[in-house]
Amino acid sequence: MTSIYDAIKADHDHHRALLKTIADTTGASMARKKAWDEFYYDIKSHSAAEEETFYSKLMSKTWGQDSARHSVEEHAELDDLLEELNEMDMASPGWLNKFHKLEHDYNHHMDEEEDEVFTRAREVIDNSEIENYGEKFRARKKKEMSLVDEKKKDSLED
Numbered sequence: 530m531t532s533i534y535d536a537i538k539a540d541h542d543h544h545r546a547l548l549k550t551i552a553d554t555t556g557a558s559m560a561r562k563k564a565w566d567e568f569y570y571d572i573k574s575h576s577a578a579e580e581e582t583f584y585s586k587l588m589s590k591t592w593g594q595d596s597a598r599h600s601v602e603e604h605a606e607l608d609d610l611l612e613e614l615n616e617m618d619m620a621s622p623g624w625l626n627k628f629h630k631l632e633h634d635y636n637h638h639m640d641e642e643e644d645e646v647f648t649r650a651r652e653v654i655d656n657s658e659i660e661n662y663g664e665k666f667r668a669r670k671k672k673e674m675s676l677v678d679e680k681k682k683d684s685l686e687d
Contacts, residue, residue: 531663578670
C-alpha cells in the first residue's frame with residue numbers, strides 16, 4: 530500500500546523531471562511541447578486530487594489548517610501561471626521568463642510541502658486516519674485528469 534506521502538512525492542519527482550526537460554529544450558520544439566503538455570495535465574490533476582484528499586483531511590485538524598491553506602493558495606497562484614503559459618507562444622522570450630518563474634515557485638512549493646507540510650500532517654493526522662489515502666489520491670487524480678481533458682475539449686469547441 531502506498532502512503533499519501535509517497536504518492537505525492539512520486540508525482541513531485543516526475544514533475545521535477547518534466548520541469549528539467551522543459552528547461553533543457555528550446556523554442557517550440559516537439560520535445561518541449563510534449564513535456565509541457567504532460568506537465569500541464571499532470572499538475573492540474575495532481576493539485577486537485579491533493580486538495581480533495583490530503584488537504585481536506587489536513588484542514589479538518591485545527592493544527593493543520595494554516596499549512597493546508599497556505600499550500601492551497603500556492604496551488605491557485607501556480608494554476609494562474611500555468612494558464613498564462615499555456616496561452617503564450619512557447620518560442621517567445623516572455624514564455625521562457627514566465628516558465629522560469631513557474632519552475633522556481635513550483636520547486637519551492639514541492640520542497641515546502643515535502644519538508645514542512647508532510648511533517649505537520651504527520652503530527653496532526655494519525656496514520657490510522659490516513660490509511661489508504663495514497664490510493665484515494667491516485668484514484669481522484671485519474672478522475673481529475675478526465676475532467677481536465679473535458680475542459681480542454683470544451684474550450685476548443687468554443
